[in-house]
Amino acid sequence: MASSSPINQPRSIRWSWQLISVLLVLFTLGPVAHAAADRPGPAIAEQALQALLATQRAASQDCAAPNNTLQNALCTGRLRIGIRTTYKGFGVQAAGELVGFEIDFARHIAKVLGVTPEFVSVTAADRIRKLIDGDIDMILATMAHTPERAEIVSFIRPHYYASPTAVAGLKSRQVSTLDDMALVSICVPLGSYANITFAQADARMLIFDKPQRMFDALRFGACDLVAHDRSLILGEVTGPLAPDDMQAQYEEKFSFNEISWGMAVRHEDADTLGRALALITVSAHGQGVLIDLAKRHGVHAAFLDSQQQLWSDANCLSPDATFMTSCLLEPPNIGDAPSALAPHVNAFQQWLQDHLDIEVQLPMLSGEEGFNLFKRGIAVSIILVISSIAATILFGLLFYQLSRSSLAVVRWLSGAIRILSLNAPLILLLVLAYLIMSGFVIYSAPIAVLTAVLAIGLNNGAPAGEALIAAAKTLDRNPALVDVLNVSMVQVRACVINAAKSSPVGAFIGAPELLSVLTDITSFSGERAVTFTLLAVFYILTVQLVIVASGLVATRLQRSLGSGARHA
Amino acid sequence: MLENIWLFLDAFTINLRVGSIALLIGLLIGFASALLRARNRSATAKLTGFFVGFLRAFPVYVLMFVAVNLLASLGLFDALTSKQSAEAALVIALSAYTISTCSDAWLAFLQNRDQGQHSQAWLVIPNLIQIYVITVMSSSVGAAIGLQEAVTFTLNLAESLPTRNERLLLVFLVVLFFATIMGLTRWGVKRVSAMVIQAPAKRQMSSTG
Numbered sequence: 001m002a003s004s005s006p007i008n009q010p011r012s013i014r015w016s017w018q019l020i021s022v023l024l025v026l027f028t029l030g031p032v033a034h035a036a037a038d039r040p041g042p043a044i045a046e047q048a049l050q051a052l053l054a055t056q057r058a059a060s061q062d063c064a065a066p067n068n069t070l071q072n073a074l075c076t077g078r079l080r081i082g083i084r085t086t087y088k089g090f091g092v093q094a095a096g097e098l099v100g101f102e103i104d105f106a107r108h109i110a111k112v113l114g115v116t117p118e119f120v121s122v123t124a125a126d127r128i129r130k131l132i133d134g135d136i137d138m139i140l141a142t143m144a145h146t147p148e149r150a151e152i153v154s155f156i157r158p159h160y161y162a163s164p165t166a167v168a169g170l171k172s173r174q175v176s177t178l179d180d181m182a183l184v185s186i187c188v189p190l191g192s193y194a195n196i197t198f199a200q201a202d203a204r205m206l207i208f209d210k211p212q213r214m215f216d217a218l219r220f221g222a223c224d225l226v227a228h229d230r231s232l233i234l235g236e237v238t239g240p241l242a243p244d245d246m247q248a249q250y251e252e253k254f255s256f257n258e259i260s261w262g263m264a265v266r267h268e269d270a271d272t273l274g275r276a277l278a279l280i281t282v283s284a285h286g287q288g289v290l291i292d293l294a295k296r297h298g299v300h301a302a303f304l305d306s307q308q309q310l311w312s313d314a315n316c317l318s319p320d321a322t323f324m325t326s327c328l329l330e331p332p333n334i335g336d337a338p339s340a341l342a343p344h345v346n347a348f349q350q351w352l353q354d355h356l357d358i359e360v361q362l363p364m365l366s367g368e369e370g371f372n373l374f375k376r377g378i379a380v381s382i383i384l385v386i387s388s389i390a391a392t393i394l395f396g397l398l399f400y401q402l403s404r405s406s407l408a409v410v411r412w413l414s415g416a417i418r419i420l421s422l423n424a425p426l427i428l429l430l431v432l433a434y435l436i437m438s439g440f441v442i443y444s445a446p447i448a449v450l451t452a453v454l455a456i457g458l459n460n461g462a463p464a465g466e467a468l469i470a471a472a473k474t475l476d477r478n479p480a481l482v483d484v485l486n487v488s489m490v491q492v493r494a495c496v497i498n499a500a501k502s503s504p505v506g507a508f509i510g511a512p513e514l515l516s517v518l519t520d521i522t523s524f525s526g527e528r529a530v531t532f533t534l535l536a537v538f539y540i541l542t543v544q545l546v547i548v549a550s551g552l553v554a555t556r557l558q559r560s561l562g563s564g565a566r567h568a
Numbered sequence: 569m570l571e572n573i574w575l576f577l578d579a580f581t582i583n584l585r586v587g588s589i590a591l592l593i594g595l596l597i598g599f600a601s602a603l604l605r606a607r608n609r610s611a612t613a614k615l616t617g618f619f620v621g622f623l624r625a626f627p628v629y630v631l632m633f634v635a636v637n638l639l640a641s642l643g644l645f646d647a648l649t650s651k652q653s654a655e656a657a658l659v660i661a662l663s664a665y666t667i668s669t670c671s672d673a674w675l676a677f678l679q680n681r682d683q684g685q686h687s688q689a690w691l692v693i694p695n696l697i698q699i700y701v702i703t704v705m706s707s708s709v710g711a712a713i714g715l716q717e718a719v720t721f722t723l724n725l726a727e728s729l730p731t732r733n734e735r736l737l738l739v740f741l742v743v744l745f746f747a748t749i750m751g752l753t754r755w756g757v758k759r760v761s762a763m764v765i766q767a768p769a770k771r772q773m774s775s776t777g
Binding site for chain 1: 653
């Protein structure tokens with residue numbers, strides 16, 4: 001009986017078998033080998049991905065005990081992906097359906113993994129918390145890779161997208177660099193690190209937590225400029241996908257600070273789901289999948305072309321699909337560096353969390369830039385309050401003295417200025433003072449404070465002057481100033497208190513007082529609750545202090561005037 | 569030119585609307601707080617007095633920013649557009665002023681009425697008119713949070729003018745507009761108040777005469 005084993009077959013037949021086997025292997029592996037030669041990067045990544053998935057399936061013991069997010073997704077056939085649903089071009093809900101570059105990339109990832117994507121809507125504010133809380137398995141939601149965020153979650157590299165911050169505005173508006181932005185009002189997204197740059201440029205920021213609200217504000221004229229990732233500016237304001245009226249009116253002025261966007265997973269999933277996502281991204285870059293998707297949704301960026309070039313050959317991958325670190329982009333260090341107080345502040349925040357279950361952030365103390373701004377804001381506010389009070393008293397006395405001038409023209413002119421200053425809204429007086437001052441001197445922060453002091457002094461000094469003049473009429477023909485002050489003390493004191501209350505309005509013309517700097521800090525830190533509570537407490541205490549101090553001064557003055565009168 | 573005047577007046581209706589809502593809130597809460605404050609020496613009166621004093625010391629401008637940021641961070645403005653949330657923040661800020669001043673005006677009214685000084689009590693009306701006008705004028709701080717009221721309209725229009733002098737002239741004219749309204753109101757209130765105060769004396773003189 002002839003054996004079927006080739007070993008026992010005659011040599012010619014054995015050679016024939018070997019030849020057929022070699023041909024079969026070449027025939028089967030030919031296209032793969034060709035593809036690998038054509039796109040070695042993607043081929044290596046795909047091979048590594050299949051090996052990883054096989055290992056994970058095996059490790060889950062036929063899904064009896066999945067012990068990480070990837071195994072769980074492979075077993076349940078579902079992957080929960082946090083996506084944006086209000087970000088044009090990247091993720092929006094249109095006619096009940098999700099569309100966008102990130103949505104399609106998420107679908108691509110799910111297809112490669114062999115699972116069904118489950119989309120969970122996230123915002124810039126809650127995406128990391130949802131991942132940490134286990135509400136989602138991964139983030140694919142326009143998230144810039146920063147060192148601060150990387151401490152909390154694991155970013156996937158290579159990055160899948162990158163976008164600079166673009167500044168757009170009315171075509172008629174003359175702004176071309178950051179140097180042109182002093183006092184210019186700009187709508188910015190809450191918590192964007194690019195806002196540090198605008199704060200340093202002395203721009204007046206209006207903060208919005210939702211992109212749509214921000215563009216809505218730009219449309220109705222709340223701000224002169226708008227800043228966001230260029231991808232969104234293109235989609236909403238200047239690009240071909242933007243509404244016609246926006247395209248007609250607005251244009252991109254300049255852009256800066258390109259930042260890479262990364263998907264993110266929990267730290268414990270970095271070597272499993274994170275690794276799988278990284279390999280899928282390599283393949284998607286190398287094969288041009290991401291370029292196709294970006295073009296389809298009108299968000300194509302030069303970054304994608306450079307990444308395709310990088311990952312389409314084998315230079316960035318070792319044979320076991322380890323990434324060359326030189327091919328991976330590091331997150332830019334654009335956040336606020338820790339201040340000298342940071343360790344104590346962090347310890348205090350942790351103590352509050354542990355003992356009182358209160359989650360508090362103090363960016364004005366923990367960050368270097370934030371702390372410097374905060375210190376400057378408090379100092380300027382105190383200077384502004386004291387100077388405004390002094391200016392109010394001085395203008396009051398000046399108006400009173402001018403009203404007693406022997407020259408009719410002086411009396412008439414000072415009366416006209418007094419009535420105008422008394423009845424005009426402070427904010428318009430500030431703008432008027434700003435327009436006059438900026439015509440004579442180079443406008444800067446100290447000049448802004450001086451201008452604010454003059455306008456606040458005029459606005460509150462005018463009623464103080466009125467009170468002095470009215471008091472003088474109730475006294476002798478030529479009353480002494482101390483007697484006039486004594487009679488009008490209540491009204492003058494009210495003007496002094498009002499000057500302290502009005503002082504934060506100086507922020508409107510660029511005085512870098514506490515309200516102004518805390519708005520800046522909020523814009524890049526994203527924290528609002530504690531910051532604005534602190535602001536409220538500061539000004540309430542300041543005004544209360546002025547009320548108490550002015551009361552004491554008034555009482556003492558009246559006593560000394562009274563005793564003086566008795567002695568006389 | 570004429571079109572800009574119409575647009576300005578149209579924007580001014582936002583000041584009037586915001587001022588009216590804030591006054592209405594002030595009238596209601598102010599009256600309730602005045603009733604409580606009128607109960608001499610009670611703990612409720614003291615507490616209400618403290619509350620009114622607290623609102624009086626709160627700078628409107630700061631409160632507007634606190635409202636726009638703090639309430640937004642709590643999600644209270646989620647259902648509103650940016651325009652509506654700016655208006656809501658401004659109304660809240662101005663209400664702190666109207667509540668405290670209306671409370672004082674109502675308290676004076678109640679005290680004068682209880683003391684039988686009825687004509688003095690009716691001074692509350694010119695006082696409330698003055699509060700309303702000051703509130704409308706103060707609503708111009710809404711420009712800082714992008715509300716499209718009369719001052720914001722003026723500033724945007726000024727921005728489109730080519731020279732500084734033209735801008736100065738425009739802002740000056742709008743200052744004159746506001747100052748005239750405010751000045752006339754103050755003058756009217758002063759006259760009416762004087763008439764109200766002098767009325768009993770005149771009546772007495774005519775009856776004795």
